[in-house]
Every structure is written in C-alpha cells, then in structure tokens.
Amino acid sequence: MQTHNLGYPRIGSNRELKKACEQYWLGKISVAELIKTGKRIRQYNWQLQKDAGVDLIPSNDFSFYDQVLDMSLTVGAIPKRYHEVMLNKTNNELDLYFAMARGYQKHDLDITAMKMTKWFDTNYHYIVPEFDKEQTFKLFSSKIINEFIEAKEAGFKTKPVLIGPVSYLLLGKEKQEGFNRLDLIKNLLPVYLIILKKLKEEGVEWVQFDEPFLALDLSEKAKEAFSYVYAEIKNTFPELKIIIANYFDSFGNNLDLALSLPVNMLHIDLVRSNTQLDDILESDKLSLKIQLSLGVVDGRNIWKNDFKHSLYLINKAINKVGEDRIFIAPSCSLLHSPCDLDSETTLNSEIKQWLAFAKQKVDEVVTLKKLVNFKEKESVLEKFKANQLAIESRKTSKLIHNNKVKERVKTITEADINRKNVFKKRKEKQQERLKLPLFPTTTIGSFPQTKEVRTWRSKLKKGEINKQEYDEFIKEETKKVIRWQEQIGLDVLVHGEFERNDMVEYFGERLDGFVFTKKGWVQSYGSRCVKPPIIYGDIQRTKPITVYWAKYAQSLTKKHLKGMLTGPVTILQWSFVRNDQPRSETCTQIALAIRDEVVDLEKAGIKIIQIDEAALREGLPLRKADWQNYLNWAVKAFRIASSGVKDETQIHTHMCYSEFNDIIQNIANMDADVITIECSRSQMELLDAFAEFNYPNEIGPGVYDIHSPRVPSKTEMLALLEKAQAVISTDQLWVNPDCGLKTRHWEETKKALIEMVNAAIISREEALIVS
Incomplete structure (x- = not known):
C-alpha cells in the first residue's frame, strides 16, 4: 500500500505568491524575481x-x-485577441498569461480578459x-x-x-x-x-x-x-x-x-x-x-x-x-x-x-x-x-449546541418565508417612495480598500490606536466616498464598507458559532486569497452588525443608501462548515440571524437593503437529480432572511459568475425586488436566461468587469446596455458594476464609474426620446 x-496549496504559507504577483503587476519586481518565488514555493x-x-x-x-x-x-x-501582446518585445510568456487572466490595457492595446x-x-x-x-x-x-x-x-x-x-x-x-x-x-x-x-x-x-x-x-x-x-x-x-x-x-x-x-x-x-x-x-x-x-x-x-x-x-x-x-x-x-x-x-x-x-x-x-x-x-x-x-x-463539547437557536428553527412558519405582497404591488409602493429614474445607477457595495485603510485596521488589532480613533478615521473615509458618489451622480449610494475585512468574515466575527484563523488563507482566484470562517456550532446574532455604519452614512446624504449584507447561502458556502449536521440546518440558522439584521436596518430608516447571494449557483450539487433538494432549502433561507420587511423596503441581491438557465425559476422564487449579476465578461449572454423566462422583477446586468484592472469606455458600456435592452424591458434595468470594488485601485475605479454613470444618462435620455 x-x-x-x-x-498542494500554491499560495505559500504566508501568501508569498500573492504578494509577488501583485508586485510584478505593479512593476516593482522583475519576472526573474517572480519566477524565483514560484520555484521557492514548489521546492518547499x-x-x-x-x-x-x-x-x-x-x-x-x-x-x-x-x-x-x-x-x-x-x-x-x-484567443486571437491576445496575439498582439507578444508582438511587444518587452513582454514575455507570463505577460501573455496574465493578460488572458486579467485583460491588457497598455501600449495602445485594450484587450478584455x-x-x-x-x-x-x-x-x-x-x-x-x-x-x-x-x-x-x-x-x-x-x-x-x-x-x-x-x-x-x-x-x-x-x-x-x-x-x-x-x-x-x-x-x-x-x-x-x-x-x-x-x-x-x-x-x-x-x-x-x-x-x-x-x-x-x-x-x-x-x-x-x-x-x-x-x-x-x-x-x-x-x-x-x-x-x-x-x-x-x-x-x-x-x-x-x-x-x-x-x-x-x-x-x-x-x-x-x-x-x-x-x-x-x-x-x-x-x-x-x-x-x-x-x-x-x-x-x-x-x-x-x-x-x-x-x-x-x-x-x-x-x-x-x-x-x-x-x-x-x-x-x-x-x-x-x-x-x-x-x-x-x-x-x-x-x-x-x-x-x-x-x-x-x-x-x-x-x-x-x-x-x-x-x-x-x-x-x-x-x-x-x-x-x-x-x-x-x-x-x-x-x-x-x-x-x-x-x-x-x-x-x-458544550461549545457547539444552543437549544434556543434550535428551537427557533423548529418554529419557523410560512409567514416568515413570504413577503406581505407580490412583487407587482411592492414595485408600485417602492416607485412612489424611492422615485428613482430609468436606468438607476448603483454599485455592488464595497469601494477600494487602500493601504491606509488596511493599515488603520491593523493598528486597531495591534492596540496601537483605540476604537474611537479608528471609528473617526472610518467616518472620514465614509464621508469622502458618499460625497464622491453624489458628485459623479450615482442614484443609489453605498457606504463603501471601509470598516469591513472580508464580506463573510465580517459577519462571522459578529455571530455566535464562528471562529477565525490568523493565517487560514485559501486561493479564490489569481492573487485573491480569502480566509474562510469556521462554523463550529449553532449560530445566532446577539446584537446589530451593520446598523451603526448604515445609519451614519445615510445621515450624510439625501440620496438613498443601500444597507449591505451577505446572504445566508453565501456565508455558508464561503465558510468551512460543521459536518455534524445537515448544511441546510446550518444555513437556516444563518438566515434567521440575517433576518434580524434586515429588520433592524429597516427600523433605522434604510429603504434599500442588499443581501448578497453570490454563491447560490455555486452550491448546486454536481448532478441535476440532486439539485431540487438543495434549491428548496437555499431559496427558503434567502426568503427567511429577506421577508421580515414592509412592501416599501426594496430588497436587492447580487450573484456573480453564474449560469442561470437551469435554475431561473428558482432565482425568481427568491423574490428579490432587484437582482444584480455578472454580465460584462459574458457580453450579456447571461441575460438570455432572464429574457426567455420573462423574469418579472428588476435586474442590474453588470456593465463593468471589476476583476480586470482595465477601464471600460462609455461606448463599451453603452453597447452592453443596448444588448441588455434587446432582451429586458427598459423599466426593469439597473446599471452597475459586476461585483464589489474592494480589490480595485481608486484611479481605475473613479474613471470606470464616471464612464458608467455617463452611459446610464445617455441610455436614459435615449429611452425618454423613444417613449
């Protein structure tokens, strides 16, 4: 035997590969140094x-x-579009490789990833x-x-x-x-x-x-x-x-x-x-x-x-x-x-x-x-x-079980799983309350977390600054991003999430039943590494998580601000999950915790709340025969999380990198008022599923690929919006990036979002002329 x-993991015990790749992309180390790092990791x-x-x-x-x-x-x-990358003699095989992964925007070339x-x-x-x-x-x-x-x-x-x-x-x-x-x-x-x-x-x-x-x-x-x-x-x-x-x-x-x-x-x-x-x-x-x-x-x-x-x-x-x-x-x-x-x-x-x-x-x-x-x-x-x-x-272990949580799961009713009215009636009330234009613009939630933001968070963890000093810094960053969003004309704002680390980790740190590592990194894509929480026991929320920062940000602007939450299925999928009970049971516990947060955000005056379910499609079992059981409890979990609010409160969700054709009915069953999805890399192909199904609710097909450092032009985004209008009714469409902007740099982010807002304005004006 x-x-x-x-x-074996290739990122290195201290994420050496991530750091080397990012240094190379910034031109701070040579290709020889990058290759040397790779060799060192392999040998180890x-x-x-x-x-x-x-x-x-x-x-x-x-x-x-x-x-x-x-x-x-x-x-x-x-693909042929990358062949020109190698015509520039300063480029090497790794540059071609990274261009395929990340896009390429220099030497008068602009190539999508x-x-x-x-x-x-x-x-x-x-x-x-x-x-x-x-x-x-x-x-x-x-x-x-x-x-x-x-x-x-x-x-x-x-x-x-x-x-x-x-x-x-x-x-x-x-x-x-x-x-x-x-x-x-x-x-x-x-x-x-x-x-x-x-x-x-x-x-x-x-x-x-x-x-x-x-x-x-x-x-x-x-x-x-x-x-x-x-x-x-x-x-x-x-x-x-x-x-x-x-x-x-x-x-x-x-x-x-x-x-x-x-x-x-x-x-x-x-x-x-x-x-x-x-x-x-x-x-x-x-x-x-x-x-x-x-x-x-x-x-x-x-x-x-x-x-x-x-x-x-x-x-x-x-x-x-x-x-x-x-x-x-x-x-x-x-x-x-x-x-x-x-x-x-x-x-x-x-x-x-x-x-x-x-x-x-x-x-x-x-x-x-x-x-x-x-x-x-x-x-x-x-x-x-x-x-x-x-x-x-x-x-x-007594750490694992909480009878109060288990009892609450057992007493969930149909009223806990359904909004008060169907979407058509909710939409009328939301339009009257929110008064948003055609092609409303927004972002998915996070804005770039600069080195300064990360440094302040590190200082707080090390005890070099106190909580009050940290909060004052975050308030200033939040105020700046609110003012900038107002300046460029975004319709629905976000607070930027500067107080947060990872979108799952942030919530897990504030829920019972989770534990966190210091160096438990795994690769998500490219140089992007995540540190999944470990769900070891029963889950509950004992106090509000996001209400303070959402309420503060809303106080800075007369425009509508989205409350930003991570959904129960995504928290489950992006964690290391306990294996001593069904995943569905754990997911329901998380859903109840998020529901409490949603209700508190509404009470705090937040009129639009986004519950990200980026991982819903990813959780599907590999064989179709096993899909429906999963979809039943996953969709139910989202509805438990989102159904505690009034009709006037608009619920958004976000999904990324998903093929929706086979599960479009289940997506509709989630009954979110607005869904935002990845569409730019697929050139709006993913919208076909929504068109053929005649999806009834509102939808924001991403027009800006945030996983690439290139800045798309207004013309490029207008072309994507035209494709979207060919299959989805104008009054259903939102304009937004593909995903959160946390991992991007401010310079490219600002340029891209200004182009996006201008594309939305032109589309809006053209639609009004046609009508």
Missing part, C-alpha cells in the same frame, strides 16, 4: 511532502494564476477556455515538463498532474454556434501525447489526469470521448502508469465507463460519497489489474480525519482487492485547504484540536498507511489515540 497527494511543498513520507508527490500542481489557464497556455488555446467562473461547487474561480470551430492546438508552454524536471533534479520523485483532455474541453466554451467543443478532441489529444512523450523521455512513471466531469451527468458524446482518449494514450504509451482522478462526488452512472478505461488507477472521493466504495468493489467490471486510490482525508474542509472511520473503509477495500492495489490520499487537491494549522497560535485550543489544514492532512494520509501496516502500526498508536479523543471531544 502506498500514499499520494492530488495537489515538495520537501514538506517528502519529509512527511508521501510516496507519490504531485508536480504541476503549482500555478501563477490558475491551473485551467495553465492548460490553455500549454496547448496553445490562446477571458471569462472566469467557479470550479464546480467550490469558491475557487478558473479562467474559461475559449474554443473556435477551427481551433488548432500546439505545445506552446513546457511548464508541465519543466516542473517535472525541476523536481527530479532537486531529488523529488513526482507524478505530473494534468487536467484531463475531456474535462479540459468541457470546462471551456464555444465562441460560435454550430459545433460542439468535444469535436475538438482529435485535434487536442496529439498535444497531450507530445507532453507524455517528453515526460516519458525524462523518466516519468506515474501521470495523474484530473477528470472531475466523471462526477457529472455526461452525454454519450462525452462518454465516447473518454473511451477514445484513454485507449489512445494506453496504445501509445503502454508502459506509463495512468491515474484518473475524480472528485467532489461519486462516479454514479459513469462508474461502468470509469471501470472500462484502460488506466492503472482510479481515484475516488470517499468524503463526498463513501457509499460508492461498495459499488466499485462489488462491480464485475473491476479489473484485477486496476489500483484504487481512496480519498479518505477531506481535501475541502478543515475537520480532523476520523481515523477509525477511514480505517474501516481502507480495510474493506484491502479485504476485497488486496493491500498492494490500494493507495491512500486526500479526497481532492489540497488547494482548497489552508496551509498549516501550526501557524494558528491564538486559536481556541479546544476547537484547534478538531482541525487539520493541508500540512496536517498530508500527515493524516501517511499515518493511516502506517496504521494499516503491521510493522509500522506501533509507531503511530499514540496518534490514533489522540485522534479518537479529539473526535469524541467534538461530539460532546
């Missing part, structure tokens, strides 16, 4: 895993931005490949081969990790109608074969292909592509050992397909679906030659592994197929885990004993192997005993 890992990760005793260590799990974008660059799937969307049901974002009907592929980047060589020369035996060719195509999008991206498989596969040939020449033994689409509903065409690809790989390289890694769910009805593939090992996620082990072991299609990788350590959550339960699953597999055919692994890449629990020196000790981060998960994998091995078992018996004591401690 052996161990392996599917991938390989050494850590080798020292822990991992038998097969991954390479090519490192990325400067995103692993899917890496694959696009590797196979030369570079590639679309970004969520990686399955995680909060990680990937860059969506773009495919033309006549798409060609070639080996453009040798990153995969170079990193394998780098590891070998440093004394590390690694298995390169590649996104499998079928999943790579399925992750992408056709840029024209009339063809299926899977038709490109015969053009793409030769490049993969070239990569494998070069790896073989360098002495590779194992290669891991990530094929997570095997956990989704597959078309017959996709199934045929899987069979074709792996038959060709086996025929071309019969001596290579190939791992197919599936994760985030079971193989399900793709099990027979997976077992028929001519590969050496199948990886199965036994955290998300441990019942699939029986299906595999009992299948008459399980080859005597195939090895099984058992993903028993949770790669996506932070709870300590229950060794007793994992050993039960491992021994079951051993008894059926033999120890020599078993590998032990995390359930998926540890990309989704923080780096090292040892860095948390101030965490509550009782809670800390229940946790494991990436470094500790690697150790858990190796310890499980030793517990099975008769010769090594004695050396880790104390670890087993400590593990079981921690598991039992969590079950019985």
Whole structure:
C-alpha cells in the first residue's frame, strides 16, 4: 500500500505568491524575481511532502494564476485577441498569461480578459477556455515538463498532474454556434501525447489526469470521448502508469465507463460519497489489474480525519482487492485547504484540536498507511489515540449546541418565508417612495480598500490606536466616498464598507458559532486569497452588525443608501462548515440571524437593503437529480432572511459568475425586488436566461468587469446596455458594476464609474426620446 497527494496549496504559507504577483503587476519586481518565488514555493511543498513520507508527490500542481489557464497556455488555446501582446518585445510568456487572466490595457492595446467562473461547487474561480470551430492546438508552454524536471533534479520523485483532455474541453466554451467543443478532441489529444512523450523521455512513471466531469451527468458524446482518449494514450504509451482522478462526488452512472478505461488507477472521493466504495468493489467490471486510490482525508474542509472511520473503509477495500492495489490520499487537491494549522497560535485550543489544514492532512494520509501496516502500526498508536479523543471531544463539547437557536428553527412558519405582497404591488409602493429614474445607477457595495485603510485596521488589532480613533478615521473615509458618489451622480449610494475585512468574515466575527484563523488563507482566484470562517456550532446574532455604519452614512446624504449584507447561502458556502449536521440546518440558522439584521436596518430608516447571494449557483450539487433538494432549502433561507420587511423596503441581491438557465425559476422564487449579476465578461449572454423566462422583477446586468484592472469606455458600456435592452424591458434595468470594488485601485475605479454613470444618462435620455 502506498500514499499520494492530488495537489498542494500554491499560495505559500504566508501568501508569498500573492504578494509577488501583485508586485510584478505593479512593476516593482522583475519576472526573474517572480519566477524565483514560484520555484521557492514548489521546492518547499515538495520537501514538506517528502519529509512527511508521501510516496507519490504531485508536480504541476503549482500555478501563477490558475491551473485551467495553465492548460490553455500549454496547448496553445490562446484567443486571437491576445496575439498582439507578444508582438511587444518587452513582454514575455507570463505577460501573455496574465493578460488572458486579467485583460491588457497598455501600449495602445485594450484587450478584455477571458471569462472566469467557479470550479464546480467550490469558491475557487478558473479562467474559461475559449474554443473556435477551427481551433488548432500546439505545445506552446513546457511548464508541465519543466516542473517535472525541476523536481527530479532537486531529488523529488513526482507524478505530473494534468487536467484531463475531456474535462479540459468541457470546462471551456464555444465562441460560435454550430459545433460542439468535444469535436475538438482529435485535434487536442496529439498535444497531450507530445507532453507524455517528453515526460516519458525524462523518466516519468506515474501521470495523474484530473477528470472531475466523471462526477457529472455526461452525454454519450462525452462518454465516447473518454473511451477514445484513454485507449489512445494506453496504445501509445503502454508502459506509463495512468491515474484518473475524480472528485467532489461519486462516479454514479459513469462508474461502468470509469471501470472500462484502460488506466492503472482510479481515484475516488470517499468524503463526498463513501457509499460508492461498495459499488466499485462489488462491480464485475473491476479489473484485477486496476489500483484504487481512496480519498479518505477531506481535501475541502478543515475537520480532523476520523481515523477509525477511514480505517474501516481502507480495510474493506484491502479485504476485497488486496493491500498492494490500494493507495491512500486526500479526497481532492489540497488547494482548497489552508496551509498549516501550526501557524494558528491564538486559536481556541479546544476547537484547534478538531482541525487539520493541508500540512496536517498530508500527515493524516501517511499515518493511516502506517496504521494499516503491521510493522509500522506501533509507531503511530499514540496518534490514533489522540485522534479518537479529539473526535469524541467534538461530539460532546458544550461549545457547539444552543437549544434556543434550535428551537427557533423548529418554529419557523410560512409567514416568515413570504413577503406581505407580490412583487407587482411592492414595485408600485417602492416607485412612489424611492422615485428613482430609468436606468438607476448603483454599485455592488464595497469601494477600494487602500493601504491606509488596511493599515488603520491593523493598528486597531495591534492596540496601537483605540476604537474611537479608528471609528473617526472610518467616518472620514465614509464621508469622502458618499460625497464622491453624489458628485459623479450615482442614484443609489453605498457606504463603501471601509470598516469591513472580508464580506463573510465580517459577519462571522459578529455571530455566535464562528471562529477565525490568523493565517487560514485559501486561493479564490489569481492573487485573491480569502480566509474562510469556521462554523463550529449553532449560530445566532446577539446584537446589530451593520446598523451603526448604515445609519451614519445615510445621515450624510439625501440620496438613498443601500444597507449591505451577505446572504445566508453565501456565508455558508464561503465558510468551512460543521459536518455534524445537515448544511441546510446550518444555513437556516444563518438566515434567521440575517433576518434580524434586515429588520433592524429597516427600523433605522434604510429603504434599500442588499443581501448578497453570490454563491447560490455555486452550491448546486454536481448532478441535476440532486439539485431540487438543495434549491428548496437555499431559496427558503434567502426568503427567511429577506421577508421580515414592509412592501416599501426594496430588497436587492447580487450573484456573480453564474449560469442561470437551469435554475431561473428558482432565482425568481427568491423574490428579490432587484437582482444584480455578472454580465460584462459574458457580453450579456447571461441575460438570455432572464429574457426567455420573462423574469418579472428588476435586474442590474453588470456593465463593468471589476476583476480586470482595465477601464471600460462609455461606448463599451453603452453597447452592453443596448444588448441588455434587446432582451429586458427598459423599466426593469439597473446599471452597475459586476461585483464589489474592494480589490480595485481608486484611479481605475473613479474613471470606470464616471464612464458608467455617463452611459446610464445617455441610455436614459435615449429611452425618454423613444417613449
């Protein structure tokens, strides 16, 4: 029996990669220095895993931005609009790579970024490949081969990790109608074969292909592509050992397909679906030659592994197929885990004993192997005993349960889930009260958090300033942003959220049942890292969270100000969630806490309240058969949070990077008065779902892509608004950016929002002329 890992966090224990990338983008370090930082992180990760005793260590799990974008660059799937980037001789391959991810606006070039969307049901974002009907592929980047060589020369035996060719195509999008991206498989596969040939020449033994689409509903065409690809790989390289890694769910009805593939090992996620082990072991299609990788350590959550339960699953597999055919692994890449629990020196000790981060998960994998091995078992018996004591401690801890919260959940009624009147009647009252123009303009909530803002927050945490001094600073920042919004003519203002850190963390810090880390960072996209809260117990709000700052900001202006809240589903999705009760139960507890905040904001005179549900679509189970149960409780949670107010109070919600077609009825069932969505990168394609459905409420399709540093022109935004008007009624449309502006710089933000307001004014005037 052996161990392996599917991938390790690439941000560095102290977010070294984030800092280096951002310094490079600002021109403060050279490309050589950036590359040196990447190498240092890789070497550290390989050494850590080798020292822990991992038998097969991954390479090519490192990325400067995103692993899917890496694959696009590797196979030369570079959209034509980026070709000019490389004509400037001062640019290098990394500049091209970052231009694809972030857009490019210099040297008289203005190029939009590639679309970004969520990686399955995680909060990680990937860059969506773009495919033309006549798409060609070639080996453009040798990153995969170079990193394998780098590891070998440093004394590390690694298995390169590649996104499998079928999943790579399925992750992408056709840029024209009339063809299926899977038709490109015969053009793409030769490049993969070239990569494998070069790896073989360098002495590779194992290669891991990530094929997570095997956990989704597959078309017959996709199934045929899987069979074709792996038959060709086996025929071309019969001596290579190939791992197919599936994760985030079971193989399900793709099990027979997976077992028929001519590969050496199948990886199965036994955290998300441990019942699939029986299906595999009992299948008459399980080859005597195939090895099984058992993903028993949770790669996506932070709870300590229950060794007793994992050993039960491992021994079951051993008894059926033999120890020599078993590998032990995390359930998926540890990309989704923080780096090292040892860095948390101030965490509550009782809670800390229940946790494991990436470094500790690697150790858990190796310890499980030793517990099975008769010769090594004695050396880790104390670890087993400590593990079981921690598991039992969590079950019985008084920190976790609050009977008052549980009772309130039980007594929720239909009246708690519904607004008093339907939207049509609410809209009349809201129009009369708010008196907003056509194409009302607003932003999604946050404004840039400058170095000065972050410094003041840091000073407060360190005790260098007191709360009163900090609040006075935040008041001044809030006043400045209110005045600036008035000056440029925004219709509905926000207070800028300068007092907040992360949109989930800020709320979690003020709710019972949450605990926070100091260095528990995980990558969200590119250089963007988040520090998810840990939900360990029952949740309640004991006092107002946002009312003070909303009320203060509203006192500064006669214009309407939005109260800004994070919704229950998003708080759930972007946290590490307790796994000792259904997620739906935890979400309902959060919804009740947010409901109390909504009611208090209304009492404080706030007439427009936004409850962000950016993660609603992301939480969908991978298979459609499981969708409705999730959507039922997720939509219910939003309605619980939003339905405690009068008809006159306008409820907004915001969602980003979502495909709405399949769940548009559920979006409508949320019954928000206004929904704002990401639309600029997709060039308003996402609005088609709302048009075909005849969405009844109001909608703000984002006209400004805030995930790119480029400044869109007024003309560009007018074109997007014209596209929007072609499918959505003028009296339904709002004008806003795609998302919050917290991560942007003030210079670009100011320019872009002025252009946005001017575009709205022109659209308004044109609409009035037509009417």
